[in-house]
Every structure is written in structure tokens, then in C-alpha cells.
Amino acid sequence: MKIIEVKNLNKIYHEGEINVHAVRGIDLVIEQGEFTAIVGPSGSGKTTLLNMIGGLDNPTEGEIVIDEINIGNLKSSQLTDFRMKNIGFVFQAYNLIPVLTAKENVEFIMHLQGKSKKERADRAIQLLEEVGLGERVNSRPSKLSGGQQQRVAVARALASKPKFILADEPTANLDSESTANLLDIMEKLNREENITFIFSTHDARVVNKARRVITIDDGKIMSDITK
Amino acid sequence: MKEYLKIAWRNIWRNKRRSLITMSSIFFAVFLAILMRSFQLGTYDGMINTMVEMYSGYIQIEHVDFPEDKTIDNSIEYSEDILKKIESVNNVKTIVPRLASFSYAYAKEQSKGVLFTGINPEKENEMTKLIKQLANVKITEQAINKLKQKNVPRGIINKLLTIEGDYYSDMEILKFDLELTDEQANEYIPLIKMFASVEGEFLTQNDNGVLIGAGLANFLKLNVGDSIILMGLGYHGSSAADAFPIKGILKIPNPKLNDMVVYGSLIKVQNYFSAYEVSDNTVDTTFLLSSYAVNVFNKDDESVKQTKENIIKILQREEFLVSSWKQANKELANQIKSDNDGGVVMLGLLYIVIAFGVLGTVLMMVAERQREMGVMVAIGMKKKKLALIVSLEMLFMSTTALLAGIIASIPFVIVGNLYPLRLSGEMAQMMAQYGMEPVLPLAWFGSYYTDQILTILIIVLVVSIYPLISIGKLNVIKALRG
Numbered sequence: 094m095k096i097i098e099v100k101n102l103n104k105i106y107h108e109g110e111i112n113v114h115a116v117r118g119i120d121l122v123i124e125q126g127e128f129t130a131i132v133g134p135s136g137s138g139k140t141t142l143l144n145m146i147g148g149l150d151n152p153t154e155g156e157i158v159i160d161e162i163n164i165g166n167l168k169s170s171q172l173t174d175f176r177m178k179n180i181g182f183v184f185q186a187y188n189l190i191p192v193l194t195a196k197e198n199v200e201f202i203m204h205l206q207g208k209s210k211k212e213r214a215d216r217a218i219q220l221l222e223e224v225g226l227g228e229r230v231n232s233r234p235s236k237l238s239g240g241q242q243q244r245v246a247v248a249r250a251l252a253s254k255p256k257f258i259l260a261d262e263p264t265a266n267l268d269s270e271s272t273a274n275l276l277d278i279m280e281k282l283n284r285e286e287n288i289t290f291i292f293s294t295h296d297a298r299v300v301n302k303a304r305r306v307i308t309i310d311d312g313k314i315m316s317d318i319t320k
Numbered sequence: 321m322k323e324y325l326k327i328a329w330r331n332i333w334r335n336k337r338r339s340l341i342t343m344s345s346i347f348f349a350v351f352l353a354i355l356m357r358s359f360q361l362g363t364y365d366g367m368i369n370t371m372v373e374m375y376s377g378y379i380q381i382e383h384v385d386f387p388e389d390k391t392i393d394n395s396i397e398y399s400e401d402i403l404k405k406i407e408s409v410n411n412v413k414t415i416v417p418r419l420a421s422f423s424y425a426y427a428k429e430q431s432k433g434v435l436f437t438g439i440n441p442e443k444e445n446e447m448t449k450l451i452k453q454l455a456n457v458k459i460t461e462q463a464i465n466k467l468k469q470k471n472v473p474r475g476i477i478n479k480l481l482t483i484e485g486d487y488y489s490d491m492e493i494l495k496f497d498l499e500l501t502d503e504q505a506n507e508y509i510p511l512i513k514m515f516a517s518v519e520g521e522f523l524t525q526n527d528n529g530v531l532i533g534a535g536l537a538n539f540l541k542l543n544v545g546d547s548i549i550l551m552g553l554g555y556h557g558s559s560a561a562d563a564f565p566i567k568g569i570l571k572i573p574n575p576k577l578n579d580m581v582v583y584g585s586l587i588k589v590q591n592y593f594s595a596y597e598v599s600d601n602t603v604d605t606t607f608l609l610s611s612y613a614v615n616v617f618n619k620d621d622e623s624v625k626q627t628k629e630n631i632i633k634i635l636q637r638e639e640f641l642v643s644s645w646k647q648a649n650k651e652l653a654n655q656i657k658s659d660n661d662g663g664v665v666m667l668g669l670l671y672i673v674i675a676f677g678v679l680g681t682v683l684m685m686v687a688e689r690q691r692e693m694g695v696m697v698a699i700g701m702k703k704k705k706l707a708l709i710v711s712l713e714m715l716f717m718s719t720t721a722l723l724a725g726i727i728a729s730i731p732f733v734i735v736g737n738l739y740p741l742r743l744s745g746e747m748a749q750m751m752a753q754y755g756m757e758p759v760l761p762l763a764w765f766g767s768y769y770t771d772q773i774l775t776i777l778i779i780v781l782v783v784s785i786y787p788l789i790s791i792g793k794l795n796v797i798k799a800l801r802g
Binding site for chain 2: 144147149150170173174176177178182184186188190191192193201202204205206249253
């Protein structure tokens with residue numbers, strides 16, 4: 094089932110008097126349950142593509158249709174709601190809310206969705222147990238390692254029951270063991286719960302795990318290989 | 321909401337030092353502003369009490385030409401009928417008739433210009449509590465010698481020597497001047513009263529005697545029982561001269577008056593100045609006054625103005641000028657106004673400094689949390705909810721500091737009001753030159769508290785605009801890049 098359709102996507106940044114063409118006419122379809130890596134060198138446009146798919150950035154030209162909704166037609170506040178209900182984010186720098194515990198970080202998005210206290214607490218604990226942090230639910234981010242923080246970020250991304258998860262270089266700041274651990278968790282969630290993951294990455298280990306690898310360079314898709 | 325309150329509260333304490341510095345700056349601003357304002361307003365109350373309530377009254381009635389030509393020739397009619405009419409006006413508390421003019425006082429070796437004031441002793445006491453100023457102690461050399469023999473400690477004797485010659489009517493002031501503890505006061509004040517007592521009686525309705533200020537008594541070297549000779553110009557050029565027995569010495573808080581006032585019974589002073597008019601048939605005599613001083617129950621400007629208007633209506637006398645104390649005593653009113661304006665400017669400067677301090681905190685708070693805010697918006701938090709969290713943080717910090725400042729100021733205001741700081745030295749002399757009692761009382765709780773609360777809340781509100789604008793303009797992509 095098609096959940097993301099990108100049509101003739103272009104993004105031009107204006108840096109002073111210079112126009113930077115970050116994304117050039119990309120067409121792309123992502124199906125439900127994919128475990129896809131978008132790879133390419135720095136500045137190739139992969140993060141820009143991910144940001145536009147996530148509704149964080151606006152394309153200069155083209156359309157992004159998610160679950161039959163053209164997100165380009167949504168107003169800013171509608172887009173915020175759309176993200177909250179449909180998209181999970183995992184960032185390179187974890188970006189947890191520092192004043193909240195692991196459990197509260199996971200609960201936070203469910204609070205925004207208006208879920209009951211019990212439902213929030215139960216799901217947050219369940220998700221943290223799934224990512225192997227059942228013992229650290231009450232720890233604040235500053236008391237967790239980088240790998241643990243990224244696992245909390247994955248649990249947070251899953252908390253809202255999104256249609257897909259966008260992970261922007263999720264392993265960039267992790268050591269080998271943490272990377273392997275995180276990838277195993279995400280692969281398991283993808284396999285067992287059919288959750289769609291789209292990564293942007295340089296990391297060969299992530300590429301190896303991905304079942305579809307899209308290579309981008311100079312804002313264009315150079316190859317799209319499904320293993 | 322609970323979730324947002326929790327995040328706001330924890331955000332405050334994530335950078336404890338900065339939050340505490342911000343709160344401290346608000347705390348000290350509120351605390352200092354309240355004390356500054358309380359001192360100012362308390363001083364004004366003291367000035368008004370000394371100059372207005374205890375002497376000139378909130379409303380004065382005098383001859384229409386008197387402000388331009390302050391001579392006894394510009395006097396007004398004194399009658400029971402006028403007194404009753406004024407007394408019948410709503411808000412009038414007391415009314416005191418006075419006849420005052422200058423004369424020369426002569427004594428053994430010295431002479432001095434004095435203000436000879438005729439009063440109705442009973443009514444005067446109602447308004448000015450003049451009887452309370454009747455001195456009952458004079459620190460004389462003989463009294464100090466006798467106290468030495470009674471083994472009064474050397475320190476107290478030394479202090480007594482510094483106030484030798486001074487009169488006292490209030491033993492609390494004597495206790496303060498001698499810096500006595502309660503125990504010492506209980507032990508030595510009765511001894512001092514025993515050896516330094518001064519006889520003295522207050523005036524009666526038609527008394528032949530006079531009361532004189534302690535400063536004047538010392539200058540002319542006069543005591544109770546001596547006579548004071550007064551000579552001056554009476555009504556319409558008549559000559560005034562007489563000798564009056566001194567019935568008592570008054571220790572008047574207003575040092576200017578203390579040095580120059582002589583009080584006599586109204587009828588005697590009217591006779592002394594020939595302040596009366598005899599009708600053509602030589603049967604009816606109209607006695608004259610310099611002024612009626614009127615005190616009121618409600619002392620706010622609007623009530624005083626209304627009372628004044630009502631007095632004008634009921635008297636309907638063209639030659640009578642009815643003025644509020646601010647009109648009659650422009651010097652004092654202007655002095656208070658200019659000092660008050662200066663105080664408000666100082667407070668304004670203090671608050672501007674605080675506002676910039678708080679703004680600095682807010683700028684840092686917003687700058688260091690750009691990425692975090694970006695994440696919150698990225699995962700689906702509406703910007704207005706984010707703005708709510710930041711506003712709650714500001715509100716928490718400011719109200720906590722505000723309440724702390726208010727609570728900390730309360731004991732100071734209570735103590736400072738009930739036991740005003742009594743000044744000595746140059747400061748006291750300076751206040752004395754302005755005719756004020758040298759004390760610095762704090763004003764009792766009043767609207768100045770609400771003024772500070774509102775000012776701080778407005779500052780916080782204004783300063784909070786910055787983070788709200790900043791959040792409104794937040795670019796998620798830039799924020800996530802940090």
C-alpha cells in the first residue's frame with residue numbers, strides 16, 4: 094500500500110544572491126512497511142528531502158502526498174497536527190526534552206494527542222520496554238548514554254502510532270554496539286509491527302540492514318535498489 | 321495544563337543560577353521599591369501631619385487679601401454663628417479659630433520676633449493636641465548634678481550633658497535621645513522626672529497667661545512664672561503692648577515654631593492686637609480672626625475639595641477665602657510633589673534596569689532552547705502552547721520573586737511605621753530647617769504596594785512579548801540545525 098508519493102519535488106535555497114538547488118525533480122513512492130535508506134554524500138539533498146516529506150520544509154515545486162493528502166495544501170497549524178498524528182521523527186542529536194524523564198518524553202506526544210493519563214503511561218512503559226529501557230523509565234536524558242537516548246527517541250517516535258518514521262542519520266553519534274542495538278530494535282519493529290522506516294544515512298551498517306536503498310547525489314536520485 | 325506547568329517549573333530549575341539571579345533582581349527591585357516608596361510616602365504623611373493636620377488644617381478660611389498682604393488688617397469676622405455653620409458641613413471634624421500676628425518679645429537681656437497666636441484652648445487641643453506638648457521636664461545643670469549623686473551611670477550622665485537645657489514633653493523621645501533600654505528607662509526616667517520636672521499649666525478659656533515655645537524660652541532665658549513683654553502693631557495701626565505671665569513651656573515638634581511661638585487665649589490676644597470692630601452705635605463689637613483652620617475626616621484630595629466647596633456655599637462671604645491645604649500651603653504641596661516626582665523617576669530607573677535584566681534572561685532562555693523548541697514543534701506541538709510554557713516560566717519566576725519581595729518588606733513597614741527612625745545630626749537639622757519633625761516614618765500599607773505589583777507584572781508582560789514573537793517566527797529547520 095502506497096503511503097508516500099513524491100512528485101517532481103524541487104527545492105531551491107536562496108543563500109544571498111546564490112540559488113542552491115538542493116533537490117531536483119525527485120519522484121518517489123514509499124510503500125507501507127518499507128525499511129528504506131536514503132544515502133548520499135553530505136550536501137546531496139537527503140536531509141532536505143526527508144524534511145520536506147516530514148512537512149518541516151516546503152518544496153519550491155512539486156507535491157508530497159501522504160495517505161492521499163497533499164501536505165502542500167495544509168496550513169501551518171494543520172501541518173503541525175498532521176505531523177503529530179502521522180509522522181514519527183528520530184533526529185541525529187536525539188533531541189529529547191531535557192527536563193522530562195524517558196517515560197515523560199515518550200508520553201509527551203500522546204499528551205499532545207489528548208490521550209488519557211493511563212493510556213499514556215501504559216504505552217510509554219510498553220514502548221520503553223520494547224526498546225530495552227524498561228529499567229530506565231524515570232531517568233532524565235542527561236543520565237542516559239547516547240544509544241539509550243536514541244532508543245528513547247525511537248520510542249517517542251512510535252508513541253503517536255505514526256504511519257511512518259523519518260530518521261535523519263540516527264546512528265551518526267552512536268558507537269558500534271549502540272548502532273547495532275538500535276538497528277536491531279528498528280528492524281524488529283518493522284518486521285513484527287509493519288512500521289515503515291525511512292532513514293537518511295551515511296552509515297554502511299544502516300545501509301546493510303535496509304531493504305531498499307535510494308542513492309541521492311546533487312539533489313537527484315542516482316539509484317533506487319530494492320534488495 | 322498540568323503538563324505545561326510541570327515543564328515550565330522544571331525549565332526554571334534547569335539553570336538554577338540564572339533563574340535565582342533573575343528572581344533576586346526582581347525580589348530586590350520590589351523590596352527596595354516598596355521601602356523607598358514607603359519612606360517617601362511616610363515622610364509626606366509626617367510633613368502633612370506636622371504642618372497640616374497638627375497646625376494649619378486641611379482647609380483654611382482667611383481674608384481674601386491675606387495671602388497677598390499678611391497683616392492683621394486683613395482679618396475676618398469671628399462669630400459663633402460662623403463656627404456653627406462650618407461645623408454643620410459634612411466631613412468637617414474640627415474647626416479652630418486663631419488670631420496670629422507678629423510682635424516683639426522682650427525679656428531680661430534679649431528680644432526676638434515672635435508669632436503671637438490667640439487660640440481657643442479647648443478647640444485647639446481637639447485639633448493639635450497642643451496640651452501634649454506642654455513640657456514637664458527640663459534637663460538642667462542642677463538636675464544632672466542631683467542625678468550624679470543618685471549613681472546614675474556615667475554614660476547616661478554624659479548623654480544628659482549633651483541635651484542640657486532641652487525641654488521634654490514626651491518621655492519616649494527622652495528615652496530615645498538618651499539611647500536607654502527599656503530597663504534603663506524604667507529605672508532612670510522617673511528619677512529624671514523627679515529632679516528635672518518643670519511646672520506648667522495649659523491655658524484656660526480667658527486666661528491672662530501665655531505658653532511659649534521651648535526654643536524661645538531658652539533664647540530669652542525665661543521660665544514658667546516669669547513674664548514676657550510683647551510689643552507690636554495692632555489692628556489698623558493701633559499699638560499693642562502688654563506683659564503676660566508664662567504659664568507653661570511647649571516642646572513643639574516643628575522646630576521653627578518652637579523657636580518663635582507664643583500662645584495666648586483668643587480673647588486676650590484679640591484685645592492685645594485691638595482686633596475688633598465696634599459698630600457705630602458702639603454697642604455691637606465684632607471680634608476678628610486671622611483664620612479658621614478646619615480639619616476633616618476624609619483627607620483625600622477629592623473629599624477636601626468637596627468639603628471646601630460646601631463651606632464656600634454655606635458661608636457666602638465674599639471677603640472669605642476658603643482654601644485647601646495644597647492651595648494655602650503651596651510651598652509644602654510643591655515640595656511634596658517635586659520630591660514625589662523625583663522618587664517616581666528613581667523607581668522608574670530601577671525598574672528599567674530590572675526590565676533589561678529580565679529581558680537578558682529571556683533572550684538567553686530563548687536562544688539556548690531554539691533546538692528544543694524546534695523539536696517540540698516538529699513532533700506536533702503548536703507554537704501557541706510552546707509560548708504558553710515560556711510565559712508560565714516568566715510568570716512563575718516573577719510572581720515568586722514578587723511575593724518574596726512583598727513578604728520581606730512587611731516587617732520593615734510595620735516596624736518602620738510604629739517606631740519611626742529618629743534622625744540626629746545634620747540630617748535632623750536639615751529637616752528642622754524645613755519645619756519638620758526629624759523622623760523618618762514608613763507609610764502604612766497602601767496603594768503603593770499594588771503599584772509595585774502592577775509595575776512588575778506589566779514589565780514581565782512586556783518582556784514576555786519577545787519570546788512570544790520569537791516562537792511565532794520559529795523556523796523549525798533552522799532551529800533543528802541549532
